[in-house]
Amino acid sequence: xxxxxxxxxxxxxxxxxxxxxxxxxxxxxxxxxxxxxxxxxxxxxxxxxxxxxxxxxxxxxxxxxxxxxxxxxxxxxxxxxxxxxxxxxxxxxxxxxxxxxxxxxxxxxxxxxxxxxxxxxxxxxxxxxxxxxxxxxxxxxxxxxxxxxxxxxxxxxxxxxxxxxxxxxxxxxxxxxxxxxxxxxxxxxxxxxxxxxxxxxxxxxxxxxxxxxxxxxxxxxxxxxxxxxxxxxxxxxxxxxxxxxxxxxxxxxxxxxxxxxxxxxxxxxxxxxxxxxxxxxxxxxxxxxxxxxxxxxxxxxxxxxxxxxxxxxxxxxxxxxxxxxxxxxxxxxxxxxxxxxxxxxxxxxxxxxxxx
Amino acid sequence: xxxxxxxxxxxxxxxxxxxxxxxxxxxxxxxxxxxxxxxxxxxxxxxxxxxxxxxxxxxxxxxxxxxxxxxxxxxxxxxxxxxxxxxxxxxxxxxxxxxxxxxxxxxxxxxxxxxxxxxxxxxxxxxxxxxxxxxxxxxxxxxxxxxxxxxxxxxxxxxxxxxxxxxxxxxxxxxxxxxxxxxxxxxxxxxxxxxxxxxxxxxxxxxxxxxxxxxxxxxxxxxxxxxxxxxxxxxxxxxxxxxxxxxxxxxxxxxxxxxxxxxxxxxxxxxxxxxxxxxxxxxxxxxxxxxxxxxxxxxxxxxxxxxxx
Numbered sequence: 001x002x003x004x005x006x007x008x009x010x011x012x013x014x015x016x017x018x019x020x021x022x023x024x025x026x027x028x029x030x031x032x033x034x035x036x037x038x039x040x041x042x043x044x045x046x047x048x049x050x051x052x053x054x055x056x057x058x059x060x061x062x063x064x065x066x067x068x069x070x071x072x073x074x075x076x077x078x079x080x081x082x083x084x085x086x087x088x089x090x091x092x093x094x095x096x097x098x099x100x101x102x103x104x105x106x107x108x109x110x111x112x113x114x115x116x117x118x119x120x121x122x123x124x125x126x127x128x129x130x131x132x133x134x135x136x137x138x139x140x141x142x143x144x145x146x147x148x149x150x151x152x153x154x155x156x157x158x159x160x161x162x163x164x165x166x167x168x169x170x171x172x173x174x175x176x177x178x179x180x181x182x183x184x185x186x187x188x189x190x191x192x193x194x195x196x197x198x199x200x201x202x203x204x205x206x207x208x209x210x211x212x213x214x215x216x217x218x219x220x221x222x223x224x225x226x227x228x229x230x231x232x233x234x235x236x237x238x239x240x241x242x243x244x245x246x247x248x249x250x251x252x253x254x255x256x257x258x259x260x261x262x263x264x265x266x267x268x269x270x271x272x273x274x275x276x277x278x279x280x281x282x283x284x285x286x287x288x289x290x291x292x293x294x295x296x297x298x299x300x301x302x303x304x305x306x307x308x309x310x311x312x313x314x315x316x317x318x319x320x321x322x323x324x325x326x327x328x329x330x331x332x333x334x335x336x337x338x339x340x341x342x343x344x345x346x347x348x349x350x351x352x353x354x355x356x
Numbered sequence: 357x358x359x360x361x362x363x364x365x366x367x368x369x370x371x372x373x374x375x376x377x378x379x380x381x382x383x384x385x386x387x388x389x390x391x392x393x394x395x396x397x398x399x400x401x402x403x404x405x406x407x408x409x410x411x412x413x414x415x416x417x418x419x420x421x422x423x424x425x426x427x428x429x430x431x432x433x434x435x436x437x438x439x440x441x442x443x444x445x446x447x448x449x450x451x452x453x454x455x456x457x458x459x460x461x462x463x464x465x466x467x468x469x470x471x472x473x474x475x476x477x478x479x480x481x482x483x484x485x486x487x488x489x490x491x492x493x494x495x496x497x498x499x500x501x502x503x504x505x506x507x508x509x510x511x512x513x514x515x516x517x518x519x520x521x522x523x524x525x526x527x528x529x530x531x532x533x534x535x536x537x538x539x540x541x542x543x544x545x546x547x548x549x550x551x552x553x554x555x556x557x558x559x560x561x562x563x564x565x566x567x568x569x570x571x572x573x574x575x576x577x578x579x580x581x582x583x584x585x586x587x588x589x590x591x592x593x594x595x596x597x598x599x600x601x602x603x604x605x606x607x608x609x610x611x612x613x614x615x616x617x618x619x620x621x622x623x624x625x626x627x628x629x630x631x632x633x634x635x636x637x638x639x640x641x642x643x644x645x646x647x648x649x650x651x652x653x654x655x656x657x658x659x660x661x662x663x664x665x
Contacts, residue, residue, distance in 0.1 A: 056567060061480070099569025112560040114579050116586065125578075126568040178568060 011068030120159030248323035431629030464541025472549025494543025
C-alpha cells in the first residue's frame, strides 16, 4: 500500500465578482498516492484550475476558501511533516514547499517564462531556492544537467538565449526543467500540452511520463483532453461544476463509465471508426455557478435525467472498490439505462485494441 | 539594424524639409515685419529687406535659406539680437532649457515610477488611492498652473525659493521650475507604471517565477520591476520632448532665459530666422530622441533587439 502524499477534503473555493459569488469548487475530495498520476478532467470552467490553485498556495484577491483541508505530507528539513496547505503561513509555504516540494507546469509556455531573462538564469534561479550554497560553476553544471534532462541539445546556446528565441515545445521543456530543478515530490501540470501542436504534445507527454517514472513523482494532471488522460493517468477524476462526479482508474473511466456526463465526454471524442456524420456533443453549457444549484448540476443537460435529479443531489455510488460515480442511475431503484450504443461500440473496439 | 537606422534617418530628413517649408510659408503669410522701429523711414526698411534678401519671391528665399542651411548657416537675427547668428542664439539659450528639461524628466520619471510601484504593490488600499489621486491632479493641471501655485506658496508666502531666475544662483532658482515641469511626467509615469505592474503581476511568468519558491522581494525586483521599467521607458521619450520643448510657458513664468522664452519673443517680433532655426532644432531633437529611445528599448528588451549586422 503506497502512502498518500496529498489529501484534499471537502474543498470549496469561491470567487467574488461583480455578478456575485461564483462557487467554482463545491466540496472537492480526493487523495493522491506517491508515484501516482491523477487526472482532473472536465470542461472549461468546471473548477479544475481553481481547485489546484490553493494547493500551489496561489491567492487571488477575490478568491475565498469557503471550507476544506489540504493535507500534504513531505520530507521537510525536520523529517517527515504533514501540513494543511490552507493553514500554513506564507513564509513556510514559500521556503519549504513551493518549488521544492510542489512544482507546477503551466498551460501556455509562450507566456510562462520571463521575456527579459536568459533561460540559464531562469533555471538557475529555481535551483538556488533549494540549494543556495552552490558555487557558480556547480550552479552552471546543474543548469546544463537540467537542460540535458529535458532533451534539449545545444545546451550552451539555449542557456544564453531568451524565451522568444525558442519554440513552444522547447519553452515547455524549459518550464519542466525549472519545475524539476529542486526535485519536488508533487508536480501539478495545468493543461501542459493544450497550447502545443499535436506532434509536440506527444513528446512533452512522454517526457513528463519518463521523468515521473524515474523520479517517483506524484502528478496531478489537469486537462480537458481525454486522449492525454488515457495516455498518462493512473486515476481519473471527472469534474463537473466544481465537484467530482466520477472517479476511478483509467480503465474504469474509459471502459466502464457510469455517469452520463462521462458518457457525453467520451462520445464527444472524434473517432475515425465512426460512421456517424455528426460528432455527438453535450447540449447546453455549464450551469451558472453564482446561483444555488438544486439537485444534480448536470441534470438540465442530461438526456437520461430522472425526476429526482432535479430535486436531490446524488451521492457517490460505489461501482467497485476504486470506482465511484455520483448519478442516481446507479441507485437500485433507478430504471436500467445503458450507455449510448455508439459509445458501447467504441469501448468494445478499444478493449479489443488494448487486449490484442 | 543599420538598414533600419538608415531608413529612419531618411524619413527624418524628409520630415525636416517639410516642416521647414510649411513654416517658411506660414511666416511670410503672417502680418507684420521684423523691422518695426518707428524711427526708420520706408526707404530704410526697404533697404533692410533688400540687404537680407527678403524682397525676392518666397520660393527663391526658401531656396536660398535651404542652400545656406546645408552649409550650416541658419541666418542671423533681424530684431532680437541684431545680426547675431541663429546658431549662436541657440547655443546661448539651450543649455538652461536642456538642464531643466532633463532634470525634470529624471525627477519626474523616478518619482512616478516609484510611486507607481508602491501603488501597484498596495493595490486597492488607501496608499494606492492616494497615489492615483496625486497622479490625476498631475495629469490634469497644466504645468504653468503648477508653476504659479508653487511660486505663490514657496516664493511669496514662505520666501523659501526665488520666484524668478537669477544667473547668480542658478541651482536654487531652477528648483521650482523643475518641480513644475516634472509633475506631468511624474503623473504619467505613475499611472503607466501602476497599470503595467498590476498586469505583469498577474502574468503567467510571474506565476511561474513565484512557483519556484523565490522570495517576494526577489520576485518583485528581478521579474516585476524589470519588466515594468521596459514599458515605462517607452512612454518617457515623448514626455521628455514635451519637457524640453513644452517648457516655454514655464520658462516664461519663471523668467528663465532659455530657448522657450527666446522662441516666444522671436515669434512676437517676427524674427523669421530665429523662429525657423529653433523649430528646426526642436524637430531634430524630437526625431533624434525617438530614434535613440527605439534603440535603447532594443537594448533593454531582448524581444525587439534585432540581429547583429
